[in-house]
Amino acid sequence: MTTLVPPDGGYGWVIVMAYALNSVAMIPIIQGSGLVFKDLFPLLNINATQSSTIISTNMAFGMILGLINGPLLRNFGYRKVAIVGSLLYSIGIILTTFSTTFTLIMITYGLIASVGLTLSGSAFSLALNTYFTTKRGRATGWAITIMGLGSIFMPPVTTFLLNYYGSQGTLLIFGSYSLHAIIGALMLHPIKWHMKKQSDVEDQDKQMIIENIEKEQSIDTPKEVSEDEDIFHDAPLMEEQQKHRRLTVSSINHDVEGVSIYGFETPLSLQLSETARSL
Numbered sequence: 001m002t003t004l005v006p007p008d009g010g011y012g013w014v015i016v017m018a019y020a021l022n023s024v025a026m027i028p029i030i031q032g033s034g035l036v037f038k039d040l041f042p043l044l045n046i047n048a049t050q051s052s053t054i055i056s057t058n059m060a061f062g063m064i065l066g067l068i069n070g071p072l073l074r075n076f077g078y079r080k081v082a083i084v085g086s087l088l089y090s091i092g093i094i095l096t097t098f099s100t101t102f103t104l105i106m107i108t109y110g111l112i113a114s115v116g117l118t119l120s121g122s123a124f125s126l127a128l129n130t131y132f133t134t135k136r137g138r139a140t141g142w143a144i145t146i147m148g149l150g151s152i153f154m155p156p157v158t159t160f161l162l163n164y165y166g167s168q169g170t171l172l173i174f175g176s177y178s179l180h181a182i183i184g185a186l187m188l189h190p191i192k193w194h195m196k197k198q199s200d201v202e203d204q205d206k207q208m209i210i211e212n213i214e215k216e217q218s219i220d221t222p223k224e225v226s227e228d229e230d231i232f233h234d235a236p237l238m239e240e241q242q243k244h245r246r247l248t249v250s251s252i253n254h255d256v257e258g259v260s261i262y263g264f265e266t267p268l269s270l271q272l273s274e275t276a277r278s279l
Contacts, residue, residue, distance in 0.1 A: 003197075003198050004192075004195040004196070004197060004198070005133075005195065005196055005197075005198045006130065006131055006132065006133055006191060006195065006196070007131060007194050007195070007196045008131070008132055008133045008134055008135055008196075009132075009135060010194060010196070011131070011189065011193075011194040012128075012131035012132050012135075012139065012194075013139070014187055015127050015128055015131045015139075015187070015188065016128065016139045016142050016143050017146075017184075017187070018124070018127075018183075018184040018185070018187035018188055019124045019125075019127070019128050019143040019184070020142070020143045020146035020147055020184075021180060021181070021183065021184035021187075022082070022086070022120060022121075022124050022181045022184035022185065023124075023143065023144075023146070023147035023150065024146065024147060024149070024150035024180075025150075025177060025178050025179075025180040025181040025184070026086075026089055026117055026120065026121075026178055026181050027117075027147060027150065027151065028150040028151050028153075028154035029093060029154070029174045029177070029178055030058070030117070031151055031154055031155070032154045032155065032157070032158040032174070033055075033109075033171075033174070034055070035155065035158045035159065035162065036158065036162065036167050036170050036171055036174075037051060037054075037055075037167075039162065039166075039167045040167035040168070040171075043167070044100055044101070044102075044105075046102050046105070050102050053106070053110075054102070054105055054106055054109060054110050057106060057110035057111070057114070058109055058110045058113060058114045059114070060114075061110060061111055061114040061115065062114035062115055062117055062118030062119075063118065065115055065118060066118060066122070069081075069118065069119065069122040072119070073122065073123065073126055077190065078123040078124070078126045078127045078130070078188055079123070079127075079185065079186075079188040079189070079190065081119050081120075081122070081123040082119070082120050082123035082124055082127070082184075082185035082188055083182060083185040083186065084116075084119060085115075085116045085117070085118070085119030085120030085121075085122075085123060085185075086116065086120050086178075086179075086181035086182045086184070086185045087116070087182065088112055088113070088115055088116030088119065089112075089113050089116030089117050089120060089178055089181065090116070090175055090176075090178045090179045090181070090182070091112060091116070091175075092108050092109060092111075092112035092113030092114075092115075092116055093108075093109070093113055093171065093174050093175035093178055094171075094172065094175035094176075095108040095112070096108045096109040096113070096171055096175075097168050097171040097172045097175060098168075120181060120185070123185070123188070124184070124185075124188070127188045128140060128143065130191050131191060131194070158170065161173055
């Protein structure tokens with residue numbers, strides 16, 4: 001009889017690459033948007049308070065809607081949720097290019113893009129945890145390491161794009177670049193496609209090893225019992241020795257030492273006079 005278990009490798013490493021591709025295509029854009037908005041917002045008459053509100057809403061709104069991630073993932077699976085999240089994120093960034101007011105940017109960048117980023121991130125994290133068991137830490141480390149490389153290269157790339165295409169052109173390129181996250185989402189195969197068969201014979205072998213160890217321990221226990229029995233048989237002899245020791249100690253005249261058990265020192269001359277009187 002066989003049971004199905006996660007691959008803990010195999011196609012799971014493709015999931016790691018998909019996770020990294022999604023992260024590189026989405027998260028660095030959020031970091032590079034600050035450079036774009038620095039030049040774009042003054043042209044749209046958006047002050048510093050409004051710009052801070054837009055960026056804060058983008059970070060917070062997706063976290064607030066994180067409560068619905070669990071039911072969505074449970075009902076639709078991580079692949080569908082990742083595809084929808086990637087599409088929402090790309091649509092939000094592209095629509096931000098054509099937004100000219102504070103309200104429109106709040107809707108496109110602050111709400112739509114934020115929801116897409118949160119849904120996609122939750123789906124990819126669930127897929128990674130599903131495919132790996134014992135190697136989960138190593139897989140997560142590789143995915144996050146590759147994601148960090150994208151964050152390093154995005155600022156100089158953003159500066160280069162701003163010099164040639166301006167703020168709106170750079171945002172439009174960001175939106176098209178973020179569509180690569182959909183490729184990563186399509187790579188998220190359901191876990192049932194790659195489940196690995198594990199025979200119950202392995203479990204039986206483990207059980208036999210445990211039984212053999214218990215048998216070896218049960219063989220060693222009589223020796224311990226025999227030692228206890230020897231100690232039990234030697235008990236009368238030990239008791240006789242202790243009795244002889246008590247008699248020997250009690251025969252000693254402690255008054256010769258001249259010190260009372262109560263801590264008072266008794267003169268030796270008084271002890272000798274009392275001894276002569278008793279004679």
